[in-house]
Amino acid sequence: MAKILFVNPVVREEDDPRHVPYGIALLAAIAIRDGHLVQVYDENAWRKGAQVLHSVFNADRWDVIAIGGITTAYASIKAIVQQARQECPNATIVLGGGVLTSLPREMMGFLPEVDVGVIGEGFITFPEILSMIDADARDWASIDGTISRTADGGLFISGQRALLQDLDSLPYPAWDLFPLEEVYFPNSQVLFSEEGMLARRRLDINMSYGCSLVCKYCYHLGIAGDMRYETDENQETQVAFDQPKNYTRSIRYHSPEYVVGLVKYAREKYNIDFVVFLDENLMTMDQYSKRTWMSEICRLWVAAGLQPTCIRDGVEHDEHCTGVHWSGTSHATLCNPEILKIMRNAGCSHLVYGYESFARHVMKTIGKGATPQTNMRSFFWTLEAGIRPIPNQIIGFPNEDFAAIYDNMEAWKKLGIVVKPFFATPYPGSEWFTVYRNRILEQYDGDLESYLLDLGDATRITAVISHNFNAVELLGLRELMLNFDYKRIRAYEQYWRKNHGIQPGEPSTLYRDPVQEVAVTRITQQKLATG
Amino acid sequence: MSTLMKGNFTPAHNVEDAPQQADTLEQRFEKEALKKLGGSIAFVSKKKVLWGDEADNKDEPE
Ligand code: B12
Ligand code: SF4
Numbered sequence: 140m141a142k143i144l145f146v147n148p149v150v151r152e153e154d155d156p157r158h159v160p161y162g163i164a165l166l167a168a169i170a171i172r173d174g175h176l177v178q179v180y181d182e183n184a185w186r187k188g189a190q191v192l193h194s195v196f197n198a199d200r201w202d203v204i205a206i207g208g209i210t211t212a213y214a215s216i217k218a219i220v221q222q223a224r225q226e227c228p229n230a231t232i233v234l235g236g237g238v239l240t241s242l243p244r245e246m247m248g249f250l251p252e253v254d255v256g257v258i259g260e261g262f263i264t265f266p267e268i269l270s271m272i273d274a275d276a277r278d279w280a281s282i283d284g285t286i287s288r289t290a291d292g293g294l295f296i297s298g299q300r301a302l303l304q305d306l307d308s309l310p311y312p313a314w315d316l317f318p319l320e321e322v323y324f325p326n327s328q329v330l331f332s333e334e335g336m337l338a339r340r341r342l343d344i345n346m347s348y349g350c351s352l353v354c355k356y357c358y359h360l361g362i363a364g365d366m367r368y369e370t371d372e373n374q375e376t377q378v379a380f381d382q383p384k385n386y387t388r389s390i391r392y393h394s395p396e397y398v399v400g401l402v403k404y405a406r407e408k409y410n411i412d413f414v415v416f417l418d419e420n421l422m423t424m425d426q427y428s429k430r431t432w433m434s435e436i437c438r439l440w441v442a443a444g445l446q447p448t449c450i451r452d453g454v455e456h457d458e459h460c461t462g463v464h465w466s467g468t469s470h471a472t473l474c475n476p477e478i479l480k481i482m483r484n485a486g487c488s489h490l491v492y493g494y495e496s497f498a499r500h501v502m503k504t505i506g507k508g509a510t511p512q513t514n515m516r517s518f519f520w521t522l523e524a525g526i527r528p529i530p531n532q533i534i535g536f537p538n539e540d541f542a543a544i545y546d547n548m549e550a551w552k553k554l555g556i557v558v559k560p561f562f563a564t565p566y567p568g569s570e571w572f573t574v575y576r577n578r579i580l581e582q583y584d585g586d587l588e589s590y591l592l593d594l595g596d597a598t599r600i601t602a603v604i605s606h607n608f609n610a611v612e613l614l615g616l617r618e619l620m621l622n623f624d625y626k627r628i629r630a631y632e633q634y635w636r637k638n639h640g641i642q643p644g645e646p647s648t649l650y651r652d653p654v655q656e657v658a659v660t661r662i663t664q665q666k667l668a669t670g
Numbered sequence: 671m672s673t674l675m676k677g678n679f680t681p682a683h684n685v686e687d688a689p690q691q692a693d694t695l696e697q698r699f700e701k702e703a704l705k706k707l708g709g710s711i712a713f714v715s716k717k718k719v720l721w722g723d724e725a726d727n728k729d730e731p732e
Contacts, residue, residue, distance in 0.1 A: 144675075153704055153705060154705060155705075171678050176677070176678065176679045177677045177678050177679075178675050178676065178677030178679075178681060179675065179676055179677060180674065180675045180685070185674055187674070187687070187688050187690075188688065190688040191674060191685065191686070191687065191688045194683075194684075194685045194686040194688075195674070195675055195685050197683060198675060198681040198682065198683045198684070198685050199681040199682045199683065200682070315676065316676040316677060316678075317676065318673070318674075318676070321673070331713065518714075522714070522716075527713070527714060528714060529712050529713065529714075530712055530713075530714065531710070531712050532712065554714065555714050555715040555716065556712070556713075556714055556715075557711060557712070557713055557714070557715050558710075558711060558712045558713075559710055559711040559712070560710075561710055596710065597710075598710045
């Protein structure tokens with residue numbers, strides 16, 4: 140049986156580690172289920188650096204070193220695989236997760252230490268890799284869902300891996316293999332609601348995969364049916380994601396019984412008091428299931444004795460409350476007052492809404508399927524249900540203009556929203572990354588890797604895709620918006636209009652539909668892939 | 671036995687913790703201050719909300 144070392148790379152370095160990596164925890168559980176020997180070193184949790192990694196790599200003779208994460212973990216992944224290759228020359232290094240999936244060929248180029256990459260979902264591909272290692276073979280090309288190296292130094296993408304349909308066949312995540320007591324439970328707090336603030340023993344759970352919307356800045360890790368394999372003119376396989384007018388999705392969710400069973404298990408084993416549901420959009424699932432899924436989870440939640448006592452007894456939440464509070468993601472158009480009340484009754488404390496903007500003309504272009512009106516409606520419904528809506532905002536959309544800035548400030552004022560918006564960031568795998576790839580690379584002297592290394596939280600500015608504002612303008616405007624400084628924004632608008640030759644009264648925009656740019660981007664990508 | 675690495679078997683060698691240089695007061699301060707500077711902020715100030723005036727608007731998305 141293979142001896143596997145999972146390493147969780149550092150992500151969001153500026154904050155304390157708060158989230159057990161759910162994908163790795165599931166893959167570790169699968170490997171254990173299949174009889175392999177597994178160790179996890181969570182560098183994101185410990186942040187001990189190269190010296191401890193040295194000791195980890197030399198703690199045994201590893202057959203496999205498995206690492207993966209989201210795109211912003213790239214810098215850490217790069218350092219870790221370099222050290223791994225030096226210290227464990229005979230181990231097979233496997234890379235997976237969003238970081239690889241969005242740019243498989245480029246990533247294998249940037250990281251020559253990696254032997255095999257897992258594109259998209261790992262639930263079946265990874266155990267097949269382990270079986271091949273057990274059989275002492277290395278024929279990665281015969282395993283669907285991989286990218287590997289050919290004898291002549293090229294890259295080979297095998298067939299597309301089908302998504303696992305029976306999600307309930309997955310074992311529970313191997314939480315035991317992560318430093319819960321040492322690191323994660325002490326960092327349980329989620330500062331989005333009173334209940335989140337008082338959380339002492341939180342775990343995260345992902346109950347579904349997919350989202351029915353097509354937000355152009357969003358990436359679904361290739362595990363939401365969002366990924367397509369295409370053959371380019373050189374007969375090479377390329378991995379494609381959302382493109383203008385070309386979207387695919389697959390909606391999958393665990394049964395309510397699996398979800399509540401897992402929470403009950405976590406409650407009994409770890410005495411948890413809070414769950415963050417990581418799902419991209421709980422309301423997609425609720426709608427897709429014809430409004431049965433969420434309410435059944437809530438019914439079972441209460442039946443299993445997980446309902447917080449503060450809600451059961453109608454008293455204010457405090458440290459003495461028992462039961463499990465929870466949070467998740469909602470959607471302005473897909474939620475309704477009935478389900479929100481049911482969710483509250485089962486202990487939901489806050490719901491993250493990607494409202495993104497309150498400007499109608501901006502919302503029309505982003506693929507969210509929402510309007511300022513549905514944003515406001517859901518906001519009040521959520522508050523009325525007793526749940527805190529977390530109203531995320533983004534500025535710097537391609538057609539963001541002064542009118543949008545004023546619309547947003549008006550809405551924040553009216554709704555009591557205190558927010559520091561994210562910047563619209565074209566993460567790899569998103570439609571806007573594909574559409575604006577050339578424009579992004581121009582901002583990094585054509586160097587994709589330096590863009591990846593620059594990516595972090597979208598609260599920092601990186602590549603700008605706004606047609607109207609540059610990075611300095613966006614940073615300044617955001618600051619003025621936070622302070623509701625209409626006077627200075629108006630003054631700057633006059634200056635901006637003069638600079639761009641736009642008369643007062645005309646729309647303050649230089650925006651043109653970007654789809655024209657796609658043709659150019661596609662050619663460049665093909666060149667990159669073959670060159 | 672160090673618990674830095676966790677798994678379902680005992681590895682051949684123990685993982686040694688690195689002797690961590692305790693952060694100086696200055697380093698501690700700078701780390702904490704940096705945390706306060708970063709990240710996103712989004713919440714609703716309940717006191718400021720004007721209840722219900724848009725709640726009945728049935729405009730559908732386009
Ligand atoms: C938890 C989470 C985080 C955590 C860290 C996650 C982690 N350690 O992996 C935190 C809170 C730090 C985070 C931050 C951000 N996140 Co986030 N996050 C998530 C979230 C909610 C859940 C991830 C998850 O567990 N998914 C479920 C598991 C099963 O999937 P998975 O981990 O990808 O694993 C599967 C495969 O990818 C693969 N796999 C993964 N790892 C490995 C390893 C190996 C060896 C193998 C073989 C396979 C493999 O196999 C697994 C099973 O199929 C997702 C949304 C979602 N529901 O997926 C967004 C998501 C990943 N985040 C996203 C974004 C945009 C961000 C931010 C940039 C947001 C922001 N505006 O600032 C920041 C980045 C911060 C920073 N400075 O780095 C995007 C995509 C990011 C990307 N381009 O890669 C997502 C998809 C949300 C979205 N729809 O927009 N995030
Ligand atoms: S609703 Fe959320 S998860 Fe769905 S596409 Fe939009 S941003 Fe992504």
